[in-house]
Amino acid sequence: MKIALIGASGFVGKAVLKEALVRGHQVTAISRHPEKVQEENQHLTKIRGDVFAKEELANLLKGHDVVISAYNAGWANPNIYEDYLKGAQSIQEAVKLSGIQRFLIVGGAGSLFITPDIQLVDTPEFPEAWKPGALSARDYLNILKTEHELEWTFLSPAIELKGDSTEGRTGSYRTDLENPVFDENKKSSISVADLAVAIIDEVENPKHIQQRFTVGY
Numbered sequence: 001m002k003i004a005l006i007g008a009s010g011f012v013g014k015a016v017l018k019e020a021l022v023r024g025h026q027v028t029a030i031s032r033h034p035e036k037v038q039e040e041n042q043h044l045t046k047i048r049g050d051v052f053a054k055e056e057l058a059n060l061l062k063g064h065d066v067v068i069s070a071y072n073a074g075w076a077n078p079n080i081y082e083d084y085l086k087g088a089q090s091i092q093e094a095v096k097l098s099g100i101q102r103f104l105i106v107g108g109a110g111s112l113f114i115t116p117d118i119q120l121v122d123t124p125e126f127p128e129a130w131k132p133g134a135l136s137a138r139d140y141l142n143i144l145k146t147e148h149e150l151e152w153t154f155l156s157p158a159i160e161l162k163g164d165s166t167e168g169r170t171g172s173y174r175t176d177l178e179n180p181v182f183d184e185n186k187k188s189s190i191s192v193a194d195l196a197v198a199i200i201d202e203v204e205n206p207k208h209i210q211q212r213f214t215v216g217y
Contacts, residue, residue: 002026003203004061004100006051006091007070009036012106012157015165015196016070017044023200030060051087051094058097066102066203067095075133084136089143095150103152104202106195109159109188110134111141112180112214120159120180141212153208155199158216160189169193173215177208181216188216 003020007013008029014037020027021041029037030049037046049060051071061067069091073083088105095103110121110130120126121134141154159180162168168191174181175198180188190198198215202208 001066001203002028002064004028004030004064004067005070006030006049006057006067007072008046009033010070010072011164012072012161012192012195013070014039015192016068016106016199018165019193019196019200020203023204025200028060028064030057051091054090054094054097057091057094061094061098061100064098064100066104067091067098067100068104068106068199068203070106073133073136075130081132081136084133085140088136088140092144092147092150092152101151102203102206103150104199105144105152105154106199107141107154107156107212108134108137109156109161109180109214111138111212112156112159113178114180148210151206151209153202153206153210154212155195155202155208156212156214157192157195158188158190158214160187161192161195162189163191163193165193165196167191167193169197171197173198173217175213175215177211177213179214181214183217190216 009031026043034046073080
């Protein structure tokens with residue numbers, strides 16, 4: 001498949017890029033800093049892209065089978081809430097302008113429901129420093145749920161995301177839709193490498209069209 005990967009130089013993006021290339025897909029890695037994309041592969045093209053320039057981004061996306069967005073506005077960014085919400089919506093519009101139907105977004109775990117009425121981000125234990133980014137991802141998911149043209153999927157990782165793109169790949173995981181996946185020790189975790197496995201599995205064999213889902217061990 002021809003995959004356009006936005007945010008390819010980030011924590012999740014690196015792992016997704018590695019997994020997609022291992023499986024033989026053609027990947028266009030779109031990043032603010034393509035020089036930070038360290039993978040080298042005959043099926044890889046590295047391109048500089050600006051998520052806020054939706055017409056230019058749409059032109060970069062044209063001709064692909066699927067768009068994966070691992071966009072992150074930066075956890076140290078004081079304007080992460082506004083920038084993520086603006087960037088995510090710009091990417092969504094660019095995908096529509098490009099004519100591509102399939103769109104997978106890597107979101108956050110903050111919008112997962114700990115109880116039927118309480119989401120993780122609203123619990124007292126949720127780290128204050130992460131709240132702006134988590135709230136932005138939650139608000140974007142609510143916007144995305146009103147999107148009826150695209151074949152979108154929003155993937156929330158487990159509460160604890162471990163390792164790096166080169167370690168922790170087991171190839172196994174469990175899924176749920178709105179609630180965290182907990183193991184026998186009441187822990188919700190997954191390696192970023194196995195999160196990437198779940199992402200490419202969903203690309204190759206779509207099971208959550210116009211749905212959010214989550215993964216964990």
